Amino acid sequence: MRIEVLSIEDCPNSRLALAEAEAALASLGLSAIPVIERRVTSPADAAAIAFAGSPTVLIDGADVTPGTVPTGNLACRIYRTETGTAGYPSRMQIVHAIGARTDAQT
Secondary structure, three states, rough: OOEEEEEOOOOOOOHHHHHHHHHHHOOOOOOOOOOEEEEEOOOHHHOOOOOOOOOEEEEEEEEEEOOOOOOOOEEOOOEEEEOEEEEEOOOHHHHHHHHHHHHHHH
16 A cells, blocks of 8 residues: 655645554554655646645545545645544545555455
């Protein structure tokens, strides 16, 4: 399994997204899986990957929020979480996305 946090330079929420992804993996007993932090530096980079704003969390290349449309813009992102809007996905959203990817692989 590959977990990536894609973000633009100086994104205030990228570290929080990274921490939530690591905590989600730990809660599932998967803390040996590294979370890869990747900077998106140009619109061309953003268009070439599944970047939907900063930070974007991908599980095996799929966004943690189903139905998310990638963008070619170097912009911030807002998530709808179980506790309201936030600048990064919640641990529970990431846990659910990991579970969905795991279920799809079996």
